[in-house]
Amino acid sequence: MADITLSGIKKSYGKAEVLHGIDIDIKHGEFVVFVGPSGCGKSTLLRLIAGLEPITDGELKIAGEVVNDMTPSQRKIAMVFQSYALYPHMTVYKNMAFGLTLGNKGPLGGLFGGGENKKLIDEKVQKAAKSLQLEEYLNRYPRELSGGQRQRVAIGRAIVRDPNVFLFDEPLSNLDAALRVNTRLEIAKLHQDLDATIVYVTHDQVEAMTLADKIVVVNGGNVAQFGSPLELYHHPANKFVAGFIGSPSMNFLEGTVTSLGSKNIEISLDYDGTNVHIPVHPDTTNVGDKVSVGVRPEHMQEGTDLPFQLKAKVTVVERLGDASYLYLENGENDPLCIKTDGHSTTRSGDTVEFSAEFSAIHVFDSLGNALTRTTTDERYRAPELNV
Secondary structure, three states: OOOEEEEEEEEEEOOEEEEEEEEEEEOOOOEEEEEOOOOOOHHHHHHHHHOOOOOOEEEEEEOOEEOOOOOHHHHOEEEEOOOOOOOOOOOHHHHHHHHHHOOOOOHHHHOOOOHHHHHHHHHHHHHHHHHOOOHHHOOOOHHHOOHHHHHHHHHHHHHOOOOOEEEEEOOOOOOOHHHHHHHHHHHHHHHHHOOOEEEEEEOOHHHHHHHOOEEEEEEOOEEEEEEOHHHHHHOOOEHHHHHHOOOOOOEEEEEEEEEEOOOOEEEEEOOOOOEEEEOEOOOOOOOOOEEEEEEOHHHEEEOOOOOEEEEEEEEEEEEOOOEEEEEEOEOEOOOEEEEEEOOOOOOOOOEEEEEEOHHHOEEEOOOOEEOOEOOOOHHHOOOOOOO
């Protein structure tokens, strides 16, 4: 059982500490995605798990065994990199088989040499090629393949090793949009077929949401939140996660707390001075505190049928066919975005009224921590949670 446990993991380069005490518990068979902006430490964290970098402090366990001082080959892991790292002079078959032949006797570590070993290697390569739809390409060279096919070869090279843990470091970054979607689906199908733990690094939150059982959002060398995709989407623990998860990202309106109730707070919005009563627990805020009110574009609607109502001028309209995105003035802050019907006739320069359900609204205190909502609505509830 290839559980992975990180306890107080720190990493420093000289005096610069880049990971500040990471605690994560990954269960056997889970697909866990590390996501975050460039430079947040997610790839460094993956390299520590792989054994490519020494751990400065803390304890790393794989399958219940402390592996801090183990080499990568002793950890029974396989890694797929952003670059395919294929041998250009070898066929697809030989690229996939190469890692299995290094320990055998003979030239080049016994490539294709040796009775039962040869048969076993062939079985593993053929099985991996079939699962990745590479059977007809086994005799081709990497230069004769597309980018997506090369990445599948790199994945196949990892599969034949039969590891306990697969580590993926931004494997889709070099692919175009269509190939990225197709290869993402193939990786998802592989996870369903393989009895292995997968740890996957990406900066693309769409990849994270579509692939992961659990997501680790990393920010500045710390874990901002660890949970299921829907938990992070519906119940972000802080403003950073709220803004990072979701596309387009969450809208934020700044304001000041003007009064506190037992189950709600009153906020005066900087946007237009409107006072709104929002049903959240006031435990970590006081009158006069600055707060941020967040609502996702897909939870905002044109019109004033819902209780949270505002008015703004449209600056840009993006029409995608199935939906239209309206971008609204928001002072010096990032523009507000409404996802509306693809048949919307709203144009740039129009002034629109928009509204949202209180159940879909998030409030973040002056430190960026989320206040707990006192209303629930099935449309805005993560199915895994009992809230």
